[in-house]
Amino acid sequence: MLSEKNFRYIVILAAFGLIIGTWGMGARLLYGHKYMDYGSFVPWGLWVAFDLFFLGLTAGAYIITILVYGFRVKIFAALGPLSVFALLVTLLCEGIIISLDLGHPLRIYRFLFSPNLGSMLFWLVFFIAAMWAIYLPTFFLLLREQLVDWSQDEKRPAHKIYRFLAGGRSAYTEEDREWDHRRVRILSYASIPIGLLFFGMHGSIFAILLNRPLWNGAMTPFLFIMAALLSGGALITFLTYLFHPRDELVQPLARVVLGLLVLFLFLEALQFFVGYQSKVPNFVASLNLVAFGPFWWAFWILHLLIGSAIPIYILLTRAHDSKAVAWACFLVLITFFAVRLNYLIPDLAVYKLEGLQNAFFSHRLRTDYVPNLNEWLVSIWVVSLGLLAFFLGMRWLPVEAAGKGEEEHV
Amino acid sequence: MSKELPVEDSLLRMQRDLKRALQKDPQNVKWGMVIDLARCIGCHACTIGCVAENKLPPGVVYRVVLEEETGQYPQVRRRFVPRPCLHCQNPPCVKACPVTATWKTEQGVVIVDYNRCIGCRYCLVACPYAARTSDFGEWYTADTGELPGKLYGQKAAANGYEAHPATEYGKKWPGRDHDSPVGNARKCHFCLHRLKVGMLPACTTTCIGRATIFGDRTDPQSLVFEMIGSPRAFRLKEELGTLPSVYYLQ
Numbered sequence: 023m024l025s026e027k028n029f030r031y032i033v034i035l036a037a038f039g040l041i042i043g044t045w046g047m048g049a050r051l052l053y054g055h056k057y058m059d060y061g062s063f064v065p066w067g068l069w070v071a072f073d074l075f076f077l078g079l080t081a082g083a084y085i086i087t088i089l090v091y092g093f094r095v096k097i098f099a100a101l102g103p104l105s106v107f108a109l110l111v112t113l114l115c116e117g118i119i120i121s122l123d124l125g126h127p128l129r130i131y132r133f134l135f136s137p138n139l140g141s142m143l144f145w146l147v148f149f150i151a152a153m154w155a156i157y158l159p160t161f162f163l164l165l166r167e168q169l170v171d172w173s174q175d176e177k178r179p180a181h182k183i184y185r186f187l188a189g190g191r192s193a194y195t196e197e198d199r200e201w202d203h204r205r206v207r208i209l210s211y212a213s214i215p216i217g218l219l220f221f222g223m224h225g226s227i228f229a230i231l232l233n234r235p236l237w238n239g240a241m242t243p244f245l246f247i248m249a250a251l252l253s254g255g256a257l258i259t260f261l262t263y264l265f266h267p268r269d270e271l272v273q274p275l276a277r278v279v280l281g282l283l284v285l286f287l288f289l290e291a292l293q294f295f296v297g298y299q300s301k302v303p304n305f306v307a308s309l310n311l312v313a314f315g316p317f318w319w320a321f322w323i324l325h326l327l328i329g330s331a332i333p334i335y336i337l338l339t340r341a342h343d344s345k346a347v348a349w350a351c352f353l354v355l356i357t358f359f360a361v362r363l364n365y366l367i368p369d370l371a372v373y374k375l376e377g378l379q380n381a382f383f384s385h386r387l388r389t390d391y392v393p394n395l396n397e398w399l400v401s402i403w404v405v406s407l408g409l410l411a412f413f414l415g416m417r418w419l420p421v422e423a424a425g426k427g428e429e430e431h432v
Numbered sequence: 433m434s435k436e437l438p439v440e441d442s443l444l445r446m447q448r449d450l451k452r453a454l455q456k457d458p459q460n461v462k463w464g465m466v467i468d469l470a471r472c473i474g475c476h477a478c479t480i481g482c483v484a485e486n487k488l489p490p491g492v493v494y495r496v497v498l499e500e501e502t503g504q505y506p507q508v509r510r511r512f513v514p515r516p517c518l519h520c521q522n523p524p525c526v527k528a529c530p531v532t533a534t535w536k537t538e539q540g541v542v543i544v545d546y547n548r549c550i551g552c553r554y555c556l557v558a559c560p561y562a563a564r565t566s567d568f569g570e571w572y573t574a575d576t577g578e579l580p581g582k583l584y585g586q587k588a589a590a591n592g593y594e595a596h597p598a599t600e601y602g603k604k605w606p607g608r609d610h611d612s613p614v615g616n617a618r619k620c621h622f623c624l625h626r627l628k629v630g631m632l633p634a635c636t637t638t639c640i641g642r643a644t645i646f647g648d649r650t651d652p653q654s655l656v657f658e659m660i661g662s663p664r665a666f667r668l669k670e671e672l673g674t675l676p677s678v679y680y681l682q
Contacts, residue, residue: 054610055568061491062565065553125551125566125615132531132550143554144530232524232672233560370557375515375668377498378562382479386491386568 024264029413036409043403046396050122059394061386063378064370068393069123071363072401075253076116076408077224078246078358080153082254083109084217087160091210097274100266101258103164103424107415108261109157113150115408122400142227149220156216160209163202168420170194180418221247235305236297236369245289252282253358256351263348265422276347280337283354287330304372311368316390320360329357367391442642445655446632453648454630462540463622464649465636466659467514468681471643474499474512481638482516485623487598489608490570494563494620495635514644516635517542517563517620518668518676525619528558534617540649540677541622543601546612555617560669561676569614599625622646649677 049057060067083105089095090102121127138144166188172178173185174192185192225246228237259275297309312321336350371389373379379389393401415421453461474497482488482495498513523542526534533548534555556564572594579585597604598613602625605613623633631637636646647656659665664681 053569054615055566056570058568061568062556063562065556065566123552125553125617126549126612129531129548129550132533132548136532136548138527138530138532140527141530141554143528143552147530227554231528231558233558233669374560374562375498377500377513378496381496381498381515382493384491384493386565386570387493 023267029417032409032413036406036413039402039406040410043399043401043406046399046401047403049396050400055125057394057396059385059397060391061384061388063373063387063389064367064391066123066366066370067391068363068397068401069119071359071366072404073116073120073123074224074246074362074366075359076112076119077150078250078253078362079112079257079355080109080254081221081247081250082256082258083112084213084221084254085251086258087157088210088214088217091160091206092214097270101262101271103161103421104261104265104416105258106157106161106164107419107421108257108412109153110161111408111412111415112257113153113157114411115404116150118407119401119404122404142223142230145219146223146227149216149223152216153213153220156209156213160206160213163206163209165420165424166191166202167194167199168423172420221250224250233374234369235300235302236293236308236365241289241293245286245293248282248286248289249358249361252279252286253355253361255279255282256354256358259351260348260355263344263351265416267344267348269342269344272344272348273341276337276341276344276351279351279354280334283330283334283337304374307372308368311371312364315368315371317364321364324357324360325364329354329360442645442655443632443637446636446645446647449647449651449654449656450627450630450632452653453651454627456648456651459538460650461648462650463519463627463677464540464647464656464660465516465519465622465633465678466645466656466665466681467678468641468643468645468659469511469513470681471641472497472512472514472639473641473643475640477638477640478514478635478644481634482620485626485634486600487594487596488618489567489594490572492565492567492618494565494618513680514635515561515563515668516622516678518561518674518678519620519622521675521677522673524558524560524672524674525555525564528554530554541624542619543621543624544617544619546601546605546616549612549616551615551617553617560672560674564617564619567613567616567618569608569610571608601625602628 058067086098086101086105087109090098090105121130124130133144133147169184169188170191170193173181173188175181178184222243225243228234228246229239229242231238255275256279259272259279262275263272294309294313297305300306333350333353336346340346371391373389378387381387476497478495479493479497483493486494488494495514495516498515500511500513502509502511519536519540519542521536521540523536526536526542529549530552531548531550533550534542534544536542551566553566556562556566571590573586573590576586576589578587594608599605600613600621605611608614623631623635626633633644633646636644645656645659647654649656649660651657659681660679662681665679666682667676667679
């Protein structure tokens with residue numbers, strides 16, 4: 023449960039992160055990619071791993087909103103607006119960090135003017151835009167009644183801002199309520215196929231690459247969907263504990279997270295099994311990098327021990343302790359970044375042609391990539407911005423007030 | 433004693449092949465390259481020639497020479513494998529680009545529109561031959577000390593080479609701050625700007641072993657056509673189905 027003291031700590035921590043991250047942001051905005059350590063052989067580094075991490079985190083919220091507004095599962099109704107807000111903040115973080123990773127972020131309009139309909143990356147961006155197009159109006163429609171209410175409360179600080187956010191309305195009628203609820207339901211139905219394609223597309227951008235044995239294959243999109251459901255589910259469970267600490271909400275969600283975690287580990291084990299049995303040199307080299315490379319600890323300690331074994335133990339042995347299971351989900355959530363990094367880098371970090379490592383010397387033409395301080399600082403800045411936006415948003419927007427679970431549409 | 437060389441220099445024949453190709457309808461020309469591994473001595477002149485021709489900055493290289501070792505001591509062999517962009521006829525990089533900034537021309541050359549490229553680097557990830565590099569905006573002369581008034585200070589050194597505009601794709605690309613090609617994916621383009629004026633690619637003319645053969649691979653009279661038909665010819669990673677336009681002779 024989020025106490026006032028903890029809320030203050032989080033806001034201070036996020037503000038501190040924003041301040042120290044400014045150094046990295048300055049380096050990125052002033053000097054481009056000059057002071058970052060990714061290169062041409064490992065062209066995607068820390069920021070792309072964060073991008074995948076953020077994209078995955080939206081999955082839990084996606085499922086909850088469909089359950090609540092699409093299938094009217096009343097038990098999760100209180101989580102509806104919270105889920106939509108969490109989804110929007112993670113999408114915002116994703117958008118910022120991937121824009122910073124682009125060589126020419128201001129040319130993003132090119133996706134509209136010269137799209138390549140055969141590119142998986144185009145479709146990923148298309149579905150990200152579609153998610154914004156669905157969830158931004160959903161969020162507005164869910165909050166509108168409360169926004170109008172708050173805008174009428176003259177004693178409330180900044181009530182004029184709420185009036186602006188409510189579109190200048192001073193009254194909210196029964197007709198408005200019906201209209202909003204109907205639209206939310208329609209958007210929720212629309213989100214089902216869009217979301218499935220959106221989550222499928224994450225893995226597809228990797229799965230189609232013939233020269234990448236660790237990624238290439240039909241299992242990759244499925245693995246990404248499972249990864250997204252697991253990390254997103256863990257996020258929603260933890261947020262539920264923070265904002266709606268009720269056993270009947272936290273515990274069913276935690277059981278789902280446990281199932282997803284076991285399934286994900288099984289899929290991961292299958293990938294290792296197939297890879298080692300195939301004996302394809304590049305595949306085996308990539309897997310060896312994950313398990314026995316310089317960052318073996320990220321796999322064994324962060325992912326398998328702290329992010330899997332300990333949470334499984336807690337989720338099994340203390341299933342009726344909401345606080346314990348919420349913290350188990352938190353462990354899954356924060357260590358999941360190691361999973362993303364471990365999936366992204368090792369395939370890139372294997373020379374795909376013999377002799378490439380000695381052909382031309384440049385620090386950009388190496389595969390031994392380690393994110394540098396600037397890259398970490400930029401990531402800290404983005405994560406801090408997301409934390410600040412989320413926690414201040416929860417405080418200043420009627421997110422909790424909007425999700426009472428009494429609405430007709432749930 | 434004869435006053436003529438016993439064998440014509442292959443460059444002369446390639447030059448004639450090029451002249452003939454340029455007189456054809458461009459649609460009927462398909463550029464191709466053959467690299468004779470038995471002739472490559474690993475001098476890296478092609479790499480340096482390419483870097484100089486295209487004013488490539490640090491970390492950007494279009495044509496590298498790979499050194500492959502086989503066997504175990506004392507039965508060890510080494511061969512050199514120059515690797516330009518292979519200009520695949522089924523290029524994975526073109527399919528990857530989300531904004532159609534890279535495509536295959538009608539003459540089979542895979543090119544990049546620097547002013548359209550958003551710098552996502554997906555094409556770098558998709559290329560099976562690591563033939564693309566990203567321009568991170570670095571300068572060779574960045575650490576050169578400045579000596580005001582001298583001939584050899586940082587500014588003078590930069591002006592002598594890398595501040596000169598590159599002429600890739602027949603345009604001048606003067607900016608090396610934030611403008612393209614900084615931030616873009618870059619790759620070999622068979623020196624299209626040279627071909628246009630009847631000159632062979634820089635790597636071909638600088639190859640001292642005459643290991644690089646270039647020309648119209650659809651012209652039966654051309655040397656490149658002849659070499660592609662050799663039983664020694666093979667292509668890199670043929671199993672991927674990328675159909676490179678660059679062949680190798682074993």
